[in-house]
Amino acid sequence: MEKEIKVLHIITLFTVGGATENTLFTVAGLIKKGYKVDIITGSSKNDEGGMFKLAEELNVPVFTFRNLQRPISLVNDIKIIIDLYKHIKKNKYHIVHTHSAKAGVVGRIAAWLSKTPIIIHHNHGKPYHRFQSFWLRNSYKLIEKFASHFCDKIVSVTNTIVNEMSQDKIAPKEKFVVIRSGFDISMFKNYDFTKTSEIRKKYNVDEDDILIGKIARFSELKGHIFLLNAFEKVIKQKPNSKLILIGDGECKSTLMKFIDEKKLNDKIVFTGMIWPNEIPSIISILDVVVHTSLLEGLPRVFVQSLLMGKPVISFDLDGAAEVIEDGKNGYLVEPKNTEMLADRILDLIVNPSKAKSFGDYAKNNIREDFSIEAMVENNNKLYLELISKKLKSKN
16 A cells, blocks of 8 residues: 555444454454554443453554443533544544444544545444334434435445435435455354364253254344243243353343243353354354344344354344345244244254254355455455545545
8 A cells, every 4th residue: 555544443332243343353454454543432331241352452453432322412422523523633534434323423423524535334234223113213314314424435234224225315325335244254164063062061051952042132122032932932842942042231131030930041041241252162052043133234143153054043124135045044034923933943943854954055055255354355445446536536
């Protein structure tokens, strides 16, 4: 690179999850390509874990701004716009790249006010969804439409998000670009399954237990309650089934109360927070992976599970249909339909040969490249394209 390009990535929270991993691995890769990159994030949430240690290991500079918070607050939001404006102006970044809803709005405004040459926003999932009230959903749409005027490109992780947001007139379709969320594919594709018995013992599950798993933080939008309702029906037909819930979050106490009321305690395993490098081991012991979120982009756990030959069942929304082929490598279920969800889970755990055929098909038919290298290179191409158009034209 002829001239060092200074880039700032802004993300609301630095908690364990796909959006943070995507941001961190992208930044680490861009630094290796010669960019000078910083990350700004808000205060961490203890119940969701943090990625600061990994950032340190990857030599990625991360700055914490306490006024950058997820809840909407006029006072804090004005403060963080001013804070970001000052930081961007002082450091003279060529590119500001925002992630997540809150950071996406305040970050784009701050970058525009400081006259940053290139501004990019990254949608890891839509900031609004069909299950919100009409007023709330349309309020978020208006905010997103407003914020779209302050950036050059909007990156999305799925084609579905692009189609839906352009149909909702958030921004013209040509303003969007799809870049898949990457991860270390080799960890999953080449996983050594010889230690599954040891891992089962770690979580106190027997060899003949059928294991259904969900990997997601405990928040209302992740839809754990729908899986618990379906699981209650599943164990009536398959009493040796157990549900493994991987993650942590603000809704854990609510879920535990439900489990107590339904007397499901001996059928549920809480693993707590699992770090990214431990995900392959927990997937290895699962018979079926289930995802019941009401709002997603394209969860990387879908592709990770499919690479390991595990069938995936998900609510049919957002980007799920881009990797789950209904009846071939998993099932797509009508959102919130716990009867249908229970039926699809039972279909696979009662018929292990079908589950295996789904898994075999999954391993051999991953259609997209979800590698970290591809993700970094696609971001690099986007940067170079915008640099060529906007920076070189000024010289």
